[in-house]
Amino acid sequence: MANSFFRNAFDRVVAARERQASRYVNGALMYLDDESLKALGTSREELHRKGATRYVF
Numbered sequence: 001m002a003n004s005f006f007r008n009a010f011d012r013v014v015a016a017r018e019r020q021a022s023r024y025v026n027g028a029l030m031y032l033d034d035e036s037l038k039a040l041g042t043s044r045e046e047l048h049r050k051g052a053t054r055y056v057f
Contacts, residue, residue, distance in 0.1 A: 019051075022050065022051070023051045023052060023053040024053060026047045026050055026051060026052035026053070027052045027053045029042070029047055029052070030044065030047055030052050
């Protein structure tokens with residue numbers, strides 16, 4: 001029982017970090033121009049729909 005509790009907690013933390021990383025990458029991609037995004041096979045609208053967070057460092 002304890003093993004499944006910790007495994008479930010770990011899986012939830014990993015999933016949350018994956019979503020956070022995805023939002024971060026989408027935010028970084030938003031700085032590219034439209035031609036570069038098109039070459040990567042995505043668009044600004046798609047990035048907005050997936051969720052994008054811009055971080056300023």
